Amino acid sequence: MTKKMQDALNIQCNAELESFYIYLAMANDLESKGYKGSAHWMSLQADEEYDHYKQFSSFISDVEGSVSLEGINKPTTTWATIQDVFESGLAHEKTISKKINALVSIAKLEKDYSAENFLQGFVTEQVEEEVTFRDILTELNMIKDNSAGLLMFDKGLGNRSQIK
Ligand code: MG
Numbered sequence: 153m154t155k156k157m158q159d160a161l162n163i164q165c166n167a168e169l170e171s172f173y174i175y176l177a178m179a180n181d182l183e184s185k186g187y188k189g190s191a192h193w194m195s196l197q198a199d200e201e202y203d204h205y206k207q208f209s210s211f212i213s214d215v216e217g218s219v220s221l222e223g224i225n226k227p228t229t230t231w232a233t234i235q236d237v238f239e240s241g242l243a244h245e246k247t248i249s250k251k252i253n254a255l256v257s258i259a260k261l262e263k264d265y266s267a268e269n270f271l272q273g274f275v276t277e278q279v280e281e282e283v284t285f286r287d288i289l290t291e292l293n294m295i296k297d298n299s300a301g302l303l304m305f306d307k308g309l310g311n312r313s314q315i316k
Pocket of ligand 1: 168
């Protein structure tokens, strides 16, 4: 693997850990707002991001590269409404999609076919992540501040059992 590719993949390791941290902060905020089901969902979302980090770091090791960790920025810790939490989540996933696409461009330039192949899974993953957040937001925008609707919505998110 070229140094350019390795550096770019290491930056993504950090971006995935930062996503983990952001979703943990969102889970804490949802919990404090009384949305227990949504907090559970978001905590699994954080676990999923940690899994993404592990996939990136394992790939770097598999191709005999070295993983080097950097600091993680302090995340936002409170949002005005539950809608704002998921709006921020969608906006965040869009920035991650751009980063993944940029990595694919680097892999192509570096003629790194194994990295390109590895990254394809994340191109697909990002489409799914954006759809997931967009669908949740659509529901929340229909419910607005209807308390019965919010209660049902929160129970629904509480049923998430896996990171995928
Ligand atoms: Mg991710």
